[in-house]
Amino acid sequence: MNCIIIDDESTARTILAQLCKNVPDLLVVDEFPNALQAIKFLNENQVDLIFLDIHMPDFSGFDFIKTLKKPTNIVVTTSDKGYALEAFEYDFIVDYLVKPIQIERFEKSIKKVEKAIETKPTRKATSGQENVENDLYVNIDRRLIKIDISSIYLIEAKGDYINVKTQEKNYIVHSTLKKIEQKLPDSLFIKIHRSYIINIDKIIDIEDNSVLIEKDVIPVSRLCRPELMRRLNLL
């Protein structure tokens, strides 16, 4: 598991690095005295975890969170207990550590992070090579546009094109379902119809022969239905 530390105080960064040192498989790849330097780093690198101080001059931890293009697991570290409510409004804030951080509390926090990563396997990034698998580059108007694979909820075939739908945006790409299917992780995506591939994590409900995913109702073909049912964690 890779992590970075963002804190304007060098004592706090040194203490956190020491705490991390005692956790097997947790590697501090870098430390930053301010959020802006961390943003530059994260534009080119991906990490599993960010230890983030909230109270920083000029650009606070919450300002930093708002700039994140890809939500990453965050453990907030602060001397102020008063930010807890606001912090937990963000889904990807896994824990809230009050300074001075005690060893036992830190270890508990790491367990929470490990659990959060287990439930979101596509977020895991331990090397630059794995970044490639988390992102998909599509060619639109001679521009290669990066899409976070886990943000895709639906891919729809439209003649010679496919419509790649994410919560934020739709991308019309000159390609086929077969081609994109090979680029997507099997653990997350499933073809439910000759014209549709869906992200299984984004399903809201299934009714008879259709799936509700975000605001789209997608037909499930008779041929694909058994595989879909097999993949569901049915009670």
Add this chain to the structure above:
Amino acid sequence: METANLTYIKNLSGGDISFEEKIITILKSELPEEQKTYFFCLQNKNYKDTAEIVHKLKHKISILGLKKSYQIAVEFEENLLKGNAMGKDDFEKILMNMTKFVEQL
């Protein structure tokens, strides 16, 4: 006045001398600078920046095991953010106490 100690630092180090030395070096170099900034901001009645530096010093107070002093610093920071320097004298006693301790490390 309570006495500063290295219990927290020793506990974290688990015998890692290089970590202990690193933390002590940081305390020795940063504490005088932060004190200077504190007095400068306070003299200029710049309470917002004084609160910022008190916030930084607060963490150092806590890692030196000064629990009661930490609470005093918390209240002082809150007062500064409200625009008054109530609690200044007590906070400055803490600074002196901490400086004496760090100097003899």
